[in-house]
Amino acid sequence: MGIVRRQEGETVTKPRKTIDVDHTGMGGIVRVPINESGREIDGLPVDYVRYAAHVLAQREYGRGGECRSIRLDSRTNHCFIHQAFIGRRLPDGCTSGRNVYIYT
Numbered sequence: 001m002g003i004v005r006r007q008e009g010e011t012v013t014k015p016r017k018t019i020d021v022d023h024t025g026m027g028g029i030v031r032v033p034i035n036e037s038g039r040e041i042d043g044l045p046v047d048y049v050r051y052a053a054h055v056l057a058q059r060e061y062g063r064g065g066e067c068r069s070i071r072l073d074s075r076t077n078h079c080f081i082h083q084a085f086i087g088r089r090l091p092d093g094c095t096s097g098r099n100v101y102i103y104t
Contacts, residue, residue, distance in 0.1 A: 019048065025056040025086070025100040049082045052102050057086035061097070064088045068095050080104045 017034040030052045049070055057065030065088055073083040082104070087097015 019104070021048070021052040022103040023052065023056060023100055026060045027056075030055045049084070049102055049104065053082075053084035053086060053100070056084070056100055056102075057097075060086065061088040066095075068097070073101065 018031040019034060021030045021032055023030065032048045032051050032055075034048070050067060053067035053070055054065075057067050059065070065086060068085045068087065070082055070084045073081045075081070080103075082102045084100050084102055085095075085097055086100055087095045089095050
């Protein structure tokens with residue numbers, strides 16, 4: 001929930017639109033906020049998969065977790081399956097990690 005400031009310290013919570021993204025990574029679903037002013041494809045923000053992959057990388061690898069690449073693996077009438085490589089960058093510049101599937 002976003003917080004909207006009102007006059008003289010009064011605060012009111014304003015619900016944000018989100019979508020639930022399922023995945024093969026650690027933890028439960030990832031709730032991705034929908035940017036109403038941004039570009040959208042099929043009603044979803046363009047970067048929602050990158051956001052979900054970033055959240056998964058941070059869950060699994062901590063603060064240094066990052067998403068290195070994303071590709072659309074397959075598409076059906078009701079579901080998109082993306083494959084993302086998440087991991088942690090090593091001192092030699094390589095990334096150690098694994099692939100996760102993100103279902104939307």
